[in-house]
Amino acid sequence: IEGLGFGLLLGMGSALETLCGQAVGAGQLHTLGVYMQRSWIICLATAVALLPVYMFTDPILRLLRQSPEISAVAGRYARWCVPQLLAYAVNFPMQKFYQAQSRVWVMTLISGAAVGLHALLNWVVVARLGRGLLGAAMVGNASWWLINAAQFLYVVGGSFPEAWTGFSRKAFASLGGFVRLSLASAVMLCLEMWYYTAVIILVGCLKNPEIQVGAVSICMNYNIWTLMVSVGFNAAVSVRVANELGAKHPKAAKFSVVVAVTTSAAVGLVFTLVTLVARKQLPRLFTDDEQVVKEAAKLGYLLAATIGLNSIQPVLSGVAIGAGWQSLVAWVNIGCYYLIGLPLAAVFGFKLKLNATGIWVGMLIGTVLQTVILFVILFRTKWQKEVTAIAI
Known part of the structure; x- marks a missing residue:
């Protein structure tokens, strides 16, 4: 909530x-x-x-x-x-x-x-x-x-x-x-944040929801902790891109994107490796319940993949905010997250009986697809044209 x-x-x-x-x-x-x-x-x-x-x-x-x-x-x-x-x-x-x-x-x-x-x-x-x-x-x-x-x-x-x-x-x-x-910005960001909320809701519908929700919540906490770094790059790159476009410096805007994405990805790689190495120990910082620890440890590999991906995806969203592409990214998020990711999560989790692991796999597929599409959009962007289409 x-x-x-x-x-x-x-x-x-x-x-x-x-x-x-x-x-x-x-x-x-x-x-x-x-x-x-x-x-x-x-x-x-x-x-x-x-x-x-x-x-x-x-x-x-x-x-x-x-x-x-x-x-x-x-x-x-x-x-x-x-x-x-x-x-x-x-x-x-x-x-x-x-x-x-x-x-x-x-x-x-x-x-x-x-x-x-x-x-x-x-x-x-x-x-x-x-x-x-x-x-x-x-x-x-x-x-x-x-x-x-x-x-x-x-x-x-x-x-x-x-x-x-x-x-x-x-x-x-x-x-x-x-x-x-404001609504376009809200829809874009909410579709991303609610995606993870929807995962918690799906997990809450499984058998033994207290254990499953506990395990997923622990993993989500670690994901959010590491996400704070990429969210920082999200804010930085959105400001830099907006500043440079407002000043009509398209090359500087493009360079800001490259620096932010590569730096955030490098930091995310470190977090990913730590998560892989300590996947069985990290849940014990939150609980002594062995069942919850065991379930959270099972999600360790998927958590590591999510952390690595989330070191890049928020930065790409920051570029969209700085350039004013919120409406476009909102449609991308609807397709990737809610038409593909969540339906796959429901199929894997309930139909194939993979429980929380299946739900997380479906979520991850949606995030991968969204990240790839944002990369394609960035690759095809003509920054010189962007300075003529700014909101000021």
């Missing part, structure tokens, strides 16, 4: 990566503050529309044939996490505002301090005071809003004299075009 809200709002906010990045390249810094405020309006409205999903998580999951025990716990946790949903809507537009202007280290310092405080509060509230899931949710809420407060104070404190000139009524103008680009 959090993946649903997180993915949708991150996607809506990612429209700023295209618009703000190209505006910076074109030297139009005065538009950034207005763009961010428009994105706040759209993202907050989206968060409000998502509230019923958070409030009625339990019955929704039961309709999706999840076990009553998992559904009940997830339902309570989702209700307590509503403040985080609203925090996403405020955070992501600010995040893109910072990134477009290469103020990444400021965000890094703020996030680093918040992570340290978050870990400490979790230890106190969850471990020492025994507040369980409620405590974890409350700490998460507090951490997200502390990040928002620190980033907002930095924005209004005079550090962006050209980009931020205060709140403006212009934020309510031209919302239609902004909404269209």
